[in-house]
Amino acid sequence: KTSTRKVSSTRVVTRSSTASFQAKAKSFTASRFYSKSAGASASSHIECQIKALGILSLMFFLFADIASHCYIIFVKLPPSYSRVPNAYTLNVWTILNSCWSLAYGFTYLLFFERLRRSFVGSVEQLSVCTIVTGSLLIVIYIVLNQAISVCWLLYAIDEWTWEEFDVWYRPLLWSKFCVDWIFNAFLVYLFCSKIYKITLIKEDQLHFRNHKSFALFNVMIKYFLLTFCTVLSTQIYTISEIILSSAITNGVRHERYSFYYRAYAAYFMLGCIDSMVSTVYIMLTFPFGHKWYQTACGCCHRSCIRLWTNLARIDPNDEHIRISM
Secondary structure, X not given: OHXXXXXXXXXXXXXXXXXXXXXXXXXXXXXXXXXXXXXXXXXXXXXXXXXXXXXXXXXXXXXXXXXXHHHHHHHHOOOEOOEOOOHHHHOHHHHHHHHHHHHHHHHHHHHHHHHHHHOOOOOOOOOHHHHHHHHHHHHHHHHHHHHHHHHHHHHHOOOOOHHHHHHHHHHHHHHHHHHHHHHHHHHHHHHHHHHHHHHEEEOOOEEEOOOOHHHHHHHHHHHHHHHHHHHHHHHHHHHHHHHHHHHHHHHHHHOOOHHHHHHHHHHHHHHHHHHHHHHHHHHHOOHHHHHHHHHXXXXXXXXXXXXXXXXXXXXXXXXXXOOOO
């Protein structure tokens, strides 16, 4: 009987210590994430690797915009005797597309790495399978874009006709479109589900765990809102590129280019908007951009908090809830 009591008491102690460890781990992760993303005690400190990824993203976006305007000047403006499109000027688009894909690749890597580091050492840390899946999606996205650049290179040096180029171009565009959606949905799901588990506790109704939980909830809403705007902008831009490819094919076949001119104007304008949105996205997710975020997105942010708390059925009388920025 004595040995049985000892075993049962040992099990109770083990279970309680495990539960205590999990609770502490979640609390540790919450405070750790908050200090990095929302700027608590060390808001001015940004890890070198995260900063480097952000700088690389902005740098390649800048190179892509410069290449885009150079391509317009050398290829799209009416030709003259001193400036006729050739293999060199046509391949400016190769540089443009390659820089664009690398800019987005570094952007995706930045936020995936930030997400991974936020949960390291906690019960909610990302599994090896999740890390491999996210990394693989980023690599596939970059490879698809570089494949498009190689195809255009072959067309520019007259190794391929437009018909041969278009055979590969459209499937690669649609594949890029799908991979982009999958990765962004995957990233947002991971972020929201992890933060939801860490910040909320269920009793009779859902409650926030502590005074930092609602701050984490704010970070989740902020990340979701910024990601949604950026994904929407990028996908609209990709759709415009798909429409442009159809317009070019239609113009080559029927020698009517009015649809192509309108499609290219929309494509160029949406590309400039998308690069601007993506740059703002990167800047606003860092702590130093919090005041700018308040000014630009404060109203939408508060509306999202109200909507989310209603959908999640969080206790409206929870003392930690403050609908503010």
